Amino acid sequence: MTINIKKCTLEDLRQLQEISYETFNETFKHQNSPENMNAYLERAFNLEQLEKELSNISSQFFFVYFHHEVAGYLKLNTNDAQSEEMGDESLEIERIYIKNKFQKHGLGKYLLNKAMEIAMEQNKTKIWLGVWEKNENAIAFYKKMGFVQTGAHSFYMGDEEQLDFIMTKIVS
Numbered sequence: 714m715t716i717n718i719k720k721c722t723l724e725d726l727r728q729l730q731e732i733s734y735e736t737f738n739e740t741f742k743h744q745n746s747p748e749n750m751n752a753y754l755e756r757a758f759n760l761e762q763l764e765k766e767l768s769n770i771s772s773q774f775f776f777v778y779f780h781h782e783v784a785g786y787l788k789l790n791t792n793d794a795q796s797e798e799m800g801d802e803s804l805e806i807e808r809i810y811i812k813n814k815f816q817k818h819g820l821g822k823y824l825l826n827k828a829m830e831i832a833m834e835q836n837k838t839k840i841w842l843g844v845w846e847k848n849e850n851a852i853a854f855y856k857k858m859g860f861v862q863t864g865a866h867s868f869y870m871g872d873e874e875q876l877d878f879i880m881t882k883i884v885s
């Protein structure tokens with residue numbers, strides 16, 4: 714099994730947009746209206762928005778490759794780039810998405826370990842994320858990886874307010 718990882722640069726903008734759309738769509742389209750999905754996809758993944766995020770020094774994106782094909786991606790935030798005020802000692806996993814056909818091959822765990830490695834290098838004490846309360850698959854995965862629920866925050870999918878569980882793991 715060949716797994717590789719690469720940190721994204723501005724040159725990866727279009728490929729990042731492609732995988733962001735594809736994975737978000739296949740994960741959530743069955744539980745959300747097309748209107749809300751389209752509104753979210755357009756707001757979160759337009760080229761201008763992604764370019765801004767890729768240029769932010771407190772955010773990092775990575776592609777994970779399975780046998781040389783891009784299979785998923787990871788987005789990490791520190792400092793002010795975090796979507797909640799968690800402080801300078803925390804690192805946020807904002808997005809960890811593996812394409813359907815590559816799931817359950819250890820790639821999610823590989824990306825989580827990468828996040829943990831970066832958190833350690835940067836002397837962070839906590840790693841945290843927000844996950845939709847109805848995303849049972851991801852919640853089970855995070856629990857398996859040692860995260861526990863520590864809070865909740867609301868989140869807008871189009872015009873619908875949804876609840877995200879905040880899950881945290883101590884860096885060790």
Ligand SMILES: CC(=O)SCCNC(=O)CCNC(=O)[C@H](O)C(C)(C)COP(=O)(O)OP(=O)(O)OC[C@H]1O[C@@H](n2cnc3c(N)ncnc32)[C@H](O)[C@@H]1OP(=O)(O)O
Binds near residue numbers: 845
């Ligand atoms: C912060 C956010 O981004 S929230 C949104 C999260 N992303 C999504 O929902 C997108 C769609 N889903 C995915 O991308 C993937 O399914 C992920 C990221 C949730 C998991 O990645 P995968 O590559 O499928 O998981 P991976 O194969 O690495 O599994 C790692 C371990 O978790 C376990 N696991 C994975 N999914 C589940 C599950 N649904 N229930 C129980 N255990 C699970 C595996 O059995 C494995 O255990 P092991 O270490 O004992 O072998």
